[in-house]
Amino acid sequence: MTANGEDTIGLATVGLTKSFGGVHAVDGASVAFHHGKVNALIGPNGSGKTTFFNCVTGMIKPDAGSASYRGRDITGKAPHRIARAGIGRSFQLCRIFPRMTVLENMLVSVHSPTLFARLASARHHGDMERARELLARVGIDHLENTEARDLSYGQQKLLELAGVLMADPETIMLDEPAGGVNPALIDRIGSLVRSLNAEGRTFLIVEHNMDMVMSLSDHVVVFDRGRPIAEGTPDEVQNDPRVLEAYLGV
Template identity: 80%
Template sequence: MTATAPARPETTSLATVGLTKRFGGVTAVDGATVSFHHGKVNALIGPNGSGKTTFFNCVTGMIRPDEGTVTYRDADITGKAPHRIARAGVGRSFQLCRVFPRMTVMENMLVAVRSTSLRRQLSSARNAEELDRARGLLARVGIEHLEHSLARDISYGQQKLLELAGVLMADPETIMLDEPAGGVNPALIDRIATLVRSLNAEGKTFIVVEHNMELVMGLSDHVVVFDRGRPICEGTPSVVQSDPRVLEAYLGI
């Protein structure tokens, strides 16, 4: 008789304990204790205003939490500056896509990883390697033909792909995406889903905030559901979809 192997415990990626952020009288994140799984596609979902973006901003150092701790791979990163959290291996995209509209697509790729002046960046000898890498990533997201276009002249979906390619320039171990499919046409949503799958197969961990449920449920290994600033349920897509608390949170009943 063959014994069934016990389920292997998940390794923790990013985690919070009692994370809290208040804006005046509004408690946007309310004592949230959450952990995401390393090497997996994790999703953070919840109704509008449930605190997902504020949670992202607290854990990536964009805003300082009032209370609680944030760890990444067991190291305390609470309140650290965004560049230090990025250096620890966590990259992120933004809900309202952040690209420099008057720079070309390639210039956007290069500023994503450098802090010196653009003129120096474009003339420096070490460019060749980074240009190659940037071209490879633009090809990977399918916009290499737009290398010389100004970012403001490409579509919003293409800007989102550019932002993702820029995040990949730093080769982060974990990628946090805030509404990658928001405002994007269905063909590009499919491309983003394919990219997330292939990058995850190569070992990247994802934590994705997204309202497109078809995308979330098709893509994720682990889903955390937020309501009023804290998790109310978590598990596989099928577990979460059949939990009455989730329906209640979304329908407000």
């Protein structure tokens, strides 16, 4: 966000395209998300949201088009380079180490060449204290010695978010943070998003829980068949006939 409070562009794509077996999962998508805001990317199942995430974070390479972050080209760059540019992300299915403790999972979030090096480096450079602070912030510090596989799914989501925060990203991309999570933890995740955004972090959230999306978001983009069909405030997109047609066929 600029000094006078005006919106600036964070993540943006032009003509982004990715196909699988002749099916366009992302089909020439040109879209921009607002830096400093809570952005949401919504759409029916199969509309290309996760593939879009994977393309812009380097998990897969797009077939065509470009992606940029705050004016810098990130198209096709490796995930670690995109992370260093300031983007962190979670996944639809939690990516944690199930047989490691909660605290160990936090320490391996520190970027080093090997798992062993990550743990050793973290323990010698003060990241233990930061890990514990972040675990306390998401509300699972009392579980630091618990193996990750013994957490509830909602607690695993909180652990993954805390791990993303270890890298101190300015933009956080969350892929279905409320999926499979009980209402109390959904409220906690929502509160965390609000407080982190108030501190200056940008969010881009893919989510099917419309109550969560509409209560949190400043800016909503709607995908259908791999491309954006509408965008605006929550009120604007909820009343857009193109959105109603995509979701309800009306």
